[in-house]
Amino acid sequence: MEMSGERRIGAPREKVWEALNDPAVLQAAIPGCESVERIGDDQFQAKVSMKLGPMSAKFGGKVLLSNIVPPESYTISGEGQGGAMGFAKGGADVALEELGPSDTLLRYNVKAQVGGKMAQLGARLIDSTAKSMADQFFDRFAAQLQPAAPEAVAVAGTDTEYLAEPGAPAPITQHGADGVSPGGAVHRPNPAPAQMPLPLRLLTQDFMGFPAQVWLGGAAMIVVLALIFLT
Numbered sequence: 001m002e003m004s005g006e007r008r009i010g011a012p013r014e015k016v017w018e019a020l021n022d023p024a025v026l027q028a029a030i031p032g033c034e035s036v037e038r039i040g041d042d043q044f045q046a047k048v049s050m051k052l053g054p055m056s057a058k059f060g061g062k063v064l065l066s067n068i069v070p071p072e073s074y075t076i077s078g079e080g081q082g083g084a085m086g087f088a089k090g091g092a093d094v095a096l097e098e099l100g101p102s103d104t105l106l107r108y109n110v111k112a113q114v115g116g117k118m119a120q121l122g123a124r125l126i127d128s129t130a131k132s133m134a135d136q137f138f139d140r141f142a143a144q145l146q147p148a149a150p151e152a153v154a155v156a157g158t159d160t161e162y163l164a165e166p167g168a169p170a171p172i173t174q175h176g177a178d179g180v181s182p183g184g185a186v187h188r189p190n191p192a193p194a195q196m197p198l199p200l201r202l203l204t205q206d207f208m209g210f211p212a213q214v215w216l217g218g219a220a221m222i223v224v225l226a227l228i229f230l231t
Helices: 013-020 023-029 116-121 123-144 159-164 198-204 212-229
Strands: 002-009 033-040 043-052 055-069 073-081 087-100 103-115
Touching (some): 013 087, 043 123, 103 123, 116 123
16 A cells, blocks of 8 residues: 655644654544554554454554654654454655745655455555545644634623623623723714704603603503593
């Protein structure tokens, strides 16, 4: 089986190189990986559970790094045993090209051989499974190198303060409310009463302690009752 490809990663080349040599990052990126341990300056030991068609197995093996040119390239070689399912061995050449201060192109060229029951499943199934696992690996690997989203900073008297502390009293957010924000006076998006047309101003004013809407509603009710009892 042979497979090659490339993946653009939004991180500096030095950071990508460090991640490729970090057991914790590799364990989180490899699909079905149970553990990755460094057993030497250029050796790793890993355990991976995988499913290939109707077959499932756990593989354990060692990986050796050679032709190391930090932070540009190295060669990976190793062999894994999957018990009754068979074995897999091979290697890969990995190269990192710096595209910019925060952009790296990762290229890989894999050559592998499988034996045992796995070899009986057919090259097409093996190739598609390997490609799927490679895509998952690089998606997870690249995600770990993305910068974390900045957390919202609570500002007194604003929505961010309320959202940062669930259960805290919410700030006044009604349009047209007077107030002062950290950046200055709050703009009144709704027109002030003096700016309203005359009919609207009359509706918002009180007569004898009651809003105009109450008086209009009462008058309408009297008219309705009169129509009911006087007809």
